[in-house]
Amino acid sequence: MTSIVVWPNFELPNAPSMWVVGDTLVSGAAGQPLIGDAAKIFGLSVVCRAPGAQGFFSEVYFAHSFGYCFAGSTLMGQNSYLAIAPLLSNLISATRYVPSMSDVADFTMRYVGRAYDQYKVRAAAQATFEVCLFGWCHREQSLEAWHFCPDLIKGELKMTSTRYSSMRFSDFVYLGSHKDRASKLLKEAFGQSAQPGLPAQRAPRQVVQSLIDDEAYPEIGGDQQLAIANEHGFQPYTLLRPRVRGRPEAYMSYLGVELSDENSSVGEARVGGPGMA
Numbered sequence: 001m002t003s004i005v006v007w008p009n010f011e012l013p014n015a016p017s018m019w020v021v022g023d024t025l026v027s028g029a030a031g032q033p034l035i036g037d038a039a040k041i042f043g044l045s046v047v048c049r050a051p052g053a054q055g056f057f058s059e060v061y062f063a064h065s066f067g068y069c070f071a072g073s074t075l076m077g078q079n080s081y082l083a084i085a086p087l088l089s090n091l092i093s094a095t096r097y098v099p100s101m102s103d104v105a106d107f108t109m110r111y112v113g114r115a116y117d118q119y120k121v122r123a124a125a126q127a128t129f130e131v132c133l134f135g136w137c138h139r140e141q142s143l144e145a146w147h148f149c150p151d152l153i154k155g156e157l158k159m160t161s162t163r164y165s166s167m168r169f170s171d172f173v174y175l176g177s178h179k180d181r182a183s184k185l186l187k188e189a190f191g192q193s194a195q196p197g198l199p200a201q202r203a204p205r206q207v208v209q210s211l212i213d214d215e216a217y218p219e220i221g222g223d224q225q226l227a228i229a230n231e232h233g234f235q236p237y238t239l240l241r242p243r244v245r246g247r248p249e250a251y252m253s254y255l256g257v258e259l260s261d262e263n264s265s266v267g268e269a270r271v272g273g274p275g276m277a
Contacts, residue, residue: 001026001177002040002071002271003211003220005181005186005204006134007146008010008167009228015191018134021208022176024222024255026074029257034221035139037255042081043234044068044133046104047089051094057092060268064138066104071175072129080131101137105146105161106172107155108133112148120150120157130175135229142166147173172204177219182211224255238275257275 004022026035045065052058064092068084070077088104105180112131120127130149138143145164152155170190172183189203198206211220226237238259243249252259252275 001219002175003177003208003217004040004069004071004126004175005182005208006067006069006132007172007204008143008169009201010169011199011201015230017173017228017265018067018136018141019202019204019226019228020069020132020134021205021224021226022069023110023208023212023220024052024070024225025212027219031219033218033221035230036075037257038222039225039255040071040074041067041079041227041236042085044081044085044104045089045234046099047092048091048093048096048098050092053093061096062098062107062138064136065229066101066133066135067227067229068108068131068133068204070129070131070177071177073119073123073127076112076115076127076129077131080115082172083115084108084111093147098139100139101133101135101144102139102163105133105144108146109161116150116159132173134173135234136231138231140165145173147175149175150269161166175217177240178211178217185210187259188259193196223253225255234275238273240269240275240277 002023006018006020009017009019020041022040024038025033028034043065047060048062049057050059050061059192068081116127128150132145132147134145142165147162148159151160172186185207186204189207190200208224211217224239228235238252238254241253242252243251259271
């Protein structure tokens with residue numbers, strides 16, 4: 001399955017953000033590990049165009065990005081994202097309408113709900129997946145998160161939507177397996193005093209890492225995937241990892257893969273972006 005946490009971070013009071021951390025393991029139907037460096041957290045761009053001088057919808061008047069993450073069926077989670085992404089990055093409006101995050105969530109909910117209804121008939125429990133859309137809403141000027149997951153409604157499993165707004169310190173949305181155990185660990189971690197190098201605002205990172213390291217949860221594994229969404233949009237983070245724990249030599253990784261010269265160079269450019277230990 002998966003372990004993903006989405007939560008608000010207020011370390012910068014005037015620039016709050018939504019953080020997300022998850023594992024990178026995909027397992028087969030029998031629980032066997034399949035992919036150890038799987039992506040489950042993505043940026044979802046919303047780009048709006050208005051008519052330009054020649055009358056075509058060619059002028060970009062709004063561009064932003066939210067975070068999208070999923071747990072459960074990798075086929076459903078990734079395919080839904082791959083279908084939605086090009087549509088949301090090609091919106092048009094003659095009146096220069098700026099979509100709210102609620103608008104984007106409604107669109108996403110309709111798509112994932114329809115996809116789930118169609119696939120569950122053939123795959124039953126293997127079609128189960130859940131999605132979280134999160135980030136900064138420019139219309140509301142606030143952080144939001146939307147959780148889409150199946151629930152039993154009048155005897156039938158249907159995709160449902162829950163909105164999280166006005167989130168405070170220690171609030172979180174959890175996706176994946178062992179929800180009760182993970183939620184208990186998260187609440188305990190937020191309640192502990194901050195330690196040097198381990199701010200309480202970043203407590204979910206330690207919780208997810210503990211689940212990855214714990215052999216009692218074999219369906220949670222791989223490495224961490226970390227990203228942050230704020231008023232400037234969504235941005236993935238690379239991670240600084242020691243080659244040998246306790247020694248200074250380290251390297252940058254993404255999804256557990258070392259970003260060496262071989263796999264980080266693009267011509268004379270190279271992979272950049274922010275990173276974190």
